[in-house]
Amino acid sequence: MGYTIGVDVGGTFTDVVLRGTSGTIAVAKCPSTHDDPIAGMLTGVTRVLAGRDPSRVTRVVHATTLATNAVLERTGARVAFVTTRGFRAAVPLGRYARVEEDRYDLRFTPPPPPVAPGDCFEVTERVSARGDVLVPLDEESARRAAREIAARGIESAAVCLLHAYANPAHERRVAEILRESVPAVVTSSETWPEIREYERATTTIISAYVGPLMASYLSRLRARLAELGIRAPVHVMESGGGVISAELAARRAVATIESGPAAGVLAAAGAGFADAISFDMGGTTAKACVVRGGRPEVTHEFHVGGKGSFGGRRAGTGVPIKTPAIDLAEVGAGGGSVAWQDPAGALRVGPRSAGSFPGPACYGLGGSEPTVTDANLVLGYLSPALSAGSVPLSPALADKALDRLAGPLGVSRARAAYAVHEIVSASMASAVHVVTVQRGIDPRGFALVAFGGAGPMHAARVAERFGIATVVVPAHCGVASAAGLLAGELSTDRVLTRLDEPDPEAVFAALAGEAAGDLGVRLAAPGVRVLRSVDVRFRGQSHDLTVPWSAERAALERAFFRRYAEVYGIAQRGEVELVSYRVRLTAPLPRPSGPSPQAGPPGPAGSPAPAGSRDAPDSPGSPSPAGSHGRAGAPVPGARPAYFPELGGYAEVPVHTRDTLPATAPGPVIVEDAEATIVVPPGWTVTRAAGGAVHLVRTAASTGSTGSTDSDASTGSAV
């Protein structure tokens, strides 16, 4: 019998989940240790092992924000950028957009480029869009660049030559020459050979930027796990929800940028609903993603460090990364978001967050501004018995903070608090809107899977805005990402742009072979699956859509026309062309048999109560219960006044834990447990589901609903 361990290192907490063949599970939540993230991980791993034999751990799966943080905090390696002669200014010039307030800002300064202009170099060569060599590579120019890079003391280089997707020979030769004097060199044709030089260059640059950091981090991690006696392979979650070896993660570090969020979405995908919307709300942001047919939706371009607009990260406001990533929308709205009045008197919430220090006013750590958590406390959704660290939340401080809003607005404290709750729910709904309605997906009929510390408190209100009738709060919803890690299969992606390709089969075969090499599996091995897709567009257009591959041209075109109508609402016909070929290779893992974490009963001995294992002030999203509601085994159902506009204000509402909850109960009800507080408004019924999950089902007819967020997106009435 063996164990697998999932570790998610987040901004505030490091979550660790242990899974065994017998279906037992242990979870630990420890404060993240920013200076040495491995220390926090090891604390958690030791805690979940609780004396078990470390040599029986068969696998450690890791989600890490190392790459993201390196980009956001600009702590990666200094990178030299090498490109075709004539284009060294292209990356420093950038392709930023100016949106919203930037548009009218005469003092706008473009975001700093991912490489300094002085660190950009040129080699003499040129290839055409069809891969023909127009100017042969002048190897002396590459040697000259290598000498200058070395003279500048730069140890990591990214090579991106024009049209290298069509013919990588020059890139490969330049890399060979550079490697004689530069320790780390990556090329665009090995990183992500897709047309459009700017995004291909930034993807390659970011890989060179975070690669050395990732390589040394992962080798230190393995060494320190070995000191604990764990010699199992370390796997890393990549942005697209697949799992890759540590060796590949070091080589293709850019693929791990969205590692953490991807894990959370996999947890939602495992909640038992084929069509689901994952909804993760923490202290500072809320994230949404769509799962269709059990698979998370994937995007082929995202922007790290980008600015959000109504839940979408706008193209041109961050560094574009072309490797596949789970299609997340994120809004700056969480438990710590600060409510404020704009100069014309309108009530706004976020994007500024009180963070974990000083945190919401009710934490008593010196914060005085009203936050979403303060509003939820005033409304009675959060229990005053909850604690932030060792100190109970202070209703008096929350009241005082909300009065700062209510006074100038001329309304009661409760009304101001409910307005904050409603605005933040709408703001989170806009994230859901981006990944559903804007993508041509009708969210009705989907289940909303809520997790994160604050998600279950707002989930029903978000669901109401879309006519969504089912909300699922999984067991262990506070460590969902770590649990999701253990649901991922070994998997990776490859792409190649080839215009007018006469032999797509050969392209796919080569891509599948490379992907198999990446994962270290044989293509013919049992259970290895290859998913082929292709980017298709109408000839003359620039934007393409990815559709599953079909060797039969008519069927492929039909699939494209259908997708086009779904996304744009236009029944267009015309000549189409194929642009890029994609494969996703998935290989099964030797899994411990037995039920999934959600299906198993709570672990007996050695399963630390997460609430008890916290040593620090909690994140604003998820104050932890203390006292009588805190631990399983000490359930005391109770009641407290909570505010529901449907009931005309405050009403005495039953309060349960997951354990005292009857099989089914009508809202309003509040369910509190170690991980989160679930608010069940009037019009909803709460039921206990298998494995400790809780389901909320809408019983009342929708009250007219949905504002920004109604149903059918693509509105067929086109032409």
Place this chain on the structure above:
Amino acid sequence: MTVDPLTAEVLRNALVVAAEEASIVVVRSAYSTFIVEGSDASAAVLDAGGRLVAQSMATTLMNSMALRTALPELLKDFPPETMRPGEVYALNDAYRGGVHTNDLLVYRPVFVAGTPAYFTATMIHVSDLGGLSAGGMAPLATDIFLEGLRLPPVRLATRDGLEPAVAAILRANSRTPDKVMGDVRALVAGTAVAAARIESLLSRYGEHGLAQGVADYLDHTEARTRAALAELPAGRYEAAYPIDDDGVDPDREHWVRVAVTLGGEAAALDFAGTDPQVPAAINASASQSLAAAVFAIRCFLDPAIPMNDGCLRAIDVRLPEGSLLDARSPHPCGGRYVPIYAAMEAVFQAMSDAVPERAIAASGILQPFSIAAVGAPYWIHLSYDFGGVGARRGLDGPDATGVHFGIGRNSVPQVEPVESRCPLIVESIETIPDSGGPGRHRGGLGSRTVYRFLADCHVTTRGDRLRLAPPGREGGLPGRLGGFYRRRLDGTVERLASKVNNVRFAAGEAFIVETTGGSGLGPPSERAREAVLADLDAGRVSPRGAAEDYGVSPADA
């Protein structure tokens, strides 16, 4: 359900999202080369009173002011009570709110109790609608009839689909009939997406609730605008800015003049004294001049104020009839960006005098050009490169980007897609060292792009600030002048006029676009040494430029 004033922000965001979704559909499903490789589409929500309620985030004011100005004109020809659900209308007439031929404005009414209460609108620069050159530029037009098809308000579609007669007219007047119809379908689909959103808002908030929410939103925006205007120093500030030439007479400059009056909670921008309209393509329609004036003054207000009619109420823009800024038939309007960029610069300079701590020196501007097949079947590359931005108090100007209308560099096409579509090779895209005007704070650099042709083609340009360099401020020096050039097969280089129409290039020849640098602010002698040395490392100044402009020798480093 009415709008709770506490949560009005929710409705406001929903209105913007409605426009935003329309623009996403248009930009991704359009064919126009101008749109597909860069520029965003524009989309807006208006009410039946012609008030601009919300616009998509990437919509430039040029386009939203056109949509706003043209809607009342549409309603003159088609009274609201004659409109039916499912109908869609279009126009491009510059004298009735439009911009120029290729910018097609499309409207869809949203009905309440059988009457149009709102309009959703989209517009893009479509693939081609005739005129002197493929793609829509006619820099040497002497009247509007040379600029292409002029479309008064027409019913473009009914619930049964496009009106066959209108579609036939559009096709017949386009060099790229299939693409232009693809663009039209994209525009129509965009209005449908936004209309569905407005209908769902109507069902959530009710007729009166939505109307009240919109009214409150406009009032809220007006209040914020007035509050921001009140912080500006009262007074009258005048400035003028020149246009190089009109393309017909290369040596005669034209002037745009403005007097900005600030005081109380309002601003008045009076362009009296601006030179009269000319029979050449450097005039603007009124909607475009309004956009320039509003944009320029907004740059000195809180940038986060929403853009809608509420903002316009606090800003009084006076355009002299029959001037470069309010042309009358049949004066061409296609080159509107030339006079309105001069208008923006004039307002920037007047406001820099008013608020010196936020001063900005004059900038290079975008330089549009088209490259097209000499005959059918047409391929068209329509694009622009940006000049350098002028230095700001305490800040250098950014390199080769848009400061006017806040257009970002993401609208400049990438090399690989262009080369995969057109018979040309882009040899280089570079910043030009020393092109930023020297100063305590340096102007942004201009850029140089070289296109070598693999087939004969036509080149058309619409440049300005290529003869009269953007002047520096407070002792700063002008930016270096750019230009358009032909490199012949023998390697010799010939300078083209700033505005040329269908100049034939032979295969193997190259077209060079150099943009003008932004000007400097403050004396160059006051520039920090470290800043000069950093510029040297980045290649923004050459060793010679460092020595001559700043008296800094690289050896000093």
